[in-house]
Amino acid sequence: EAELAPVDPSAAPATVEHTTVLYLQVAAAYNLINRDTGVLGDVSDPYVVAQVGSMTQQTPVINNELNPVWQENNQFSFNIVDHSADRYLELKVMNSNVMKDDSLGSIRVDTRSIDPGQWHHYRLKLEEGQGGELEFDVFLKPAAPCKPQQRADELLGQAEAEMSKFYPHGFEGALPLLRDGSPSKALLHVFIEVEPQGVKLARRGSGHRRTGSEMSHSPRMGGHRRTTSEMSFVSMRSGSLLYGPTGAGKPQAVPEIAATAASDRQPPGEVKEADKSVLQIRVNQAIDLPNRDTGFFGDVSDPYVIVRAAGVEQKTPVIMNNLNPVWEEGNLFTFDISADDHIVELKVMDSNTFKDSLLGSCELDLRSIQHGMWTSFREKTGGGELVFDLFFKPTECA
Structure with a gap:
């Protein structure tokens, strides 16, 4: 057995902020195929090519050796930026030749199967390697949660509404945005719910919303018209228009989490809000789902998606008779995530009269994704794909 150098975590470069990093150390290969003449010790000259997404790195060539050991220039790091394109670590053992190099076998590792935060040792058989094996170590370092960068936002406009417009029945519609006190062409779509004093309304979440009476008696309101920035206790389906550092002077839509009164949001006995993180998932569409219905006269699967995180399940509406459904309403979900909640599960289901059937599922580990920004996924579910x-x-670190 070859004498291998131990992995050295300190040898890898520092993590890029908000980016997951995969560290790799190639150790050795065993029982490789001979692709050369075999005369007078002329056997394969192996090296290893490591690839994640579009980034490729390789070890040095070791000449005339079917059981090579790499001890120098064998440590690599890869920034995982796109979690779909950068999902797999591919390792190819090659035979170096003057004209064209030959393959001695390959291995593919799904990075989402790697438990983050520790080194993992592998010795795996090479595909199409005729019994050859590759030995290597990997370490997945998830993006570290940090405080967002401070930036100066520019006000693009504000909307105002008289109390009578939404009290007592609530309001949903478009309000004109004012800029420097004058109307602009922009509109802000808002959804406002009001809970009259003494009346218990059905909750869509666990958070308490201030009542209409509490609102009208708030000392800081003073009887003047309430602007949308002051109505922090209402639920709003909207986006805020901001100038961001990446916008190059153009407005961009920034998705917002539905606001509630922070002082009232914490039920007794649960984790404090400051100790929780926020997760939002928007289910867009499914592709090429299997048909679990009769198939006659357009009778195909009636899909919907269940999203489960932190022990809570939420689901999209059912779309009837569609193997490529697109959700545009009721498809945005918010979860409070504690430190021990890492896994998000998405199940695509077929709605039936008696018992719903599973069309496919996928899981994500929140420790291995980018933080503080929207990321798009297109995942295979074992029965089609989910977008x-x-x-x-x-939670912000200290």
């Missing part, structure tokens, strides 16, 4: 967007904002 969704995810935003994860961990």
